[in-house]
Every structure is written in structure tokens, then in C-alpha cells.
Amino acid sequence: MEFLIKNARLTGDNETLLKDILITNKKITAIGTDLSVSVEDVIDVKGKLVTPGLIDVHVHLREPGFEYKETIETGTAAAARGGFTTICAMPNVNPAPDSVEKMQNIKSLISKNAKVKVKQYAPITELLTSDRLTDQKALINAGAFAFTNDGVGVQTAATMYLAMKEAAQNNISIVAHTEDDSLLFDNGVMHEGKRNKELNLPGMSQLTESTQIARDVLLAEATGVHYHICHVSAKESVRIIRDAKKAGIKVTAEVTPHHLLLSEEDILSDNSLFKMNPPLRSRADQEALLEGLLDGTIDMIATDHAPHSDEEKQGSMIGSPFGIIGSETAFSLLYTNLVIPGKVTLDQLVKWLTLKPAEIFNMKTGRLEIGAPADLACFDLQNEKEISKEMLHSKSSNTPFIGWKVYGDTYFTIVDGQVVYQEEN
Structure with a gap:
């Protein structure tokens, strides 16, 4: 199959110069101005932004075990809707893929139902909560992408050290x-700061996060492992990671769109759509996260897409599950609220969502260059849209961003030369 994308805006040098992109047999085979080739299909994007397909190293697909929240089919459809062509699925499903048989089962489901490329994490320990290490070599041979107990911290230092x-x-x-x-007290549901006291809700200290990062970076230094930190939320965590990098420790980190764009001050009532773990912290924490991105302390942006049913996310934070969805709105929210105001550049944003995760996790994707896989996303930077439940492809709609107006909505998404999402006119 061969087709041409015409008049695409690319990031980097000469962003105002429109380019054509030729795709042949799942690969990018030419990039240039006014390419003169004979092909059956031509997509004229008329100056819209075309990027490498976005990469999300942190999503929850919920299958098997929690299909009422999300499935591999709906979760990957949501990813495609947001311009993501590669996603990495967390293992806190039921059963967790802590054995070869369970890993093979999930890989089979992915092969049958995924609309984008999915890399599957394996647990660090059996059942995610025990101190019994999984068989890493066997799980790697079965297709494990990396190891994590996402959803819970590894509580015992010796267990983490051995892993x-x-x-x-x-x-x-x-x-x-x-x-x-x-360090978790009183079943906290939001950041322990000023707003939780005003709302009379139990708080969660930043110490729950930062103290374990401090422990782990020293263990990483001792073992030489690549240690990657999920959804950094606190300024103290940023400081520890910055110091660890200066010391030469192989540590990397991610931050979510919601921690970059919101703080505890945006929580005006006891609304479970704002309940996430880690929680939205202070304005000072929010500012430190952006500073950490800009100076390279934090390496990438990942959504932590965490679907829950409408019934679960109704009412109080107390008793409702942690998490919000993010696959479909990440790029447009970040473009509108960080790039347009001039806080970051478009090129920086694209790299945090493509090249940086690809480089750190040794992926072949994340690049728009000749010979690279034809994994591409196209975004409309000119027309404003309102985020609504009706536009979502996820099975769930648990997000506080409903009603926000954004630029940069996804126009199309291509995986291995095949269109997996196209905006409906």
C-alpha cells in the first residue's frame, strides 16, 4: 500500500514550510516539498500539524477483570482518538500477568483486539502486593515490556533491591x-494542603511519594538498573530526581497532563472526578513539575489513563476509586494550555510525547523520518472544540476536563500505514 500526505506542518526547523510524506508498505519512504509521485491515495491535510504517533508509557486498559470500565478494544480506540500509536499497559488487572500463562493470555487479547500498538508490563511481584518476585526472565521471553507494580508501591526495600x-x-x-x-493516614483522598481542610476531606502527604523515590534512587544507584518513576506530583520528588540525575543515577520520570494543568486549588467541591493518585497538589508543586520538564529532570509526559464507570465516579471522593481518563484529551489540553500561552514550545511538547519515551525505552517508533514506521498523528491547531462525553471513544468518561475548550484535536491517526482514527466531518 502506498499513499501520500500533502501539505503537512512538521515541528523542528522551518515549521512554516509545508512538507509531503510518502508512505509505502508501513514505512515512511520520502519527506519533501511538493513530492511528485504517482499514488492512488492522497490525504491533503492543508497545513495541519503532523507528528510521529504519540507514545504513552502509562495506561490502564482494565482487561481482563474490569471490562465494565474499559476493554483493550475501547482503550486502544481512545488512544487512537488522541493520536497515540503506541501505549504501554499496566498490569493491575485480574488476573495480573505475573506468570507466563497469564502474560500469554493478555498478549493474545491484545493481538486480537488492539487498534494501536500495545506493550504490556509485568508485575514486579506476584499478585502485585506480595514480596515474592516474579520470574523476570520467563516473563521477558513471554513478551513483558518492563516491570511495575503500578497502583501500589513496593513497600519493602529488600524486595525492590532484589527486583x-x-x-x-x-x-x-x-x-x-x-x-x-x-505514611498514608485516615484513608486520604486528596492532597494534604489547604483545600482538603476547607472541604473537610482526609489528606495525602507528599511524603508518601517523595520518601519512596529517595529510597529507590539509592537502590537504583547500587544496582545500576534503569529506574523510571510514574506520575511525579510533588516538588520534593522533582528535587530528589534532579539530584539523582546529577549523581549519574539511571533514573527517568514522567508527569501527567492533569498534574501539569491542575492543582488542589481547582478542586472547588467534594467532586470525585478530581480524585486521582497521586493527588493534585499545591500550586508550588504544579509549577515545580513544569520547571522539571523544562530543565530535563522530568523526561516525558504520560497520561495514566484510568477509566472508571459513571456509577463509581458519582458523589463524594470518599469511597470512589482513584483515577481519570486522559488518552483522548492529552495533546489538545497541553497544546492549548502550555504551547499557546508560550510556556513551552510545540517542538518540546511533541518530543515529550514521542521521541523522549522512544529513546528511553528503546522503541523504534516516535520519529518522523525516512525508514521509520508509518506511525503518525495529525492535529488541527486552528479550530476550537469543546471536550464532551459524546466525543470520547473510551468506555468511561471520568475526567474533570469535560467542558474545556481546546485547540489541537486529533484529525487522524495512522499505525503501520493504516488509518485507525479519522475525524468525522
């Missing part, structure tokens, strides 16, 4: 949701 030591030998990454349960 890191083995992962270093296996040349694979340890990816951590950092949360020290011993």
Missing part, C-alpha cells in the same frame, strides 16, 4: 508507582 538487581542483569526497566503505605 532491581535482577532487572539490571536482564537489561530491563523497573517502573515505579511510589507510595509508602506507612
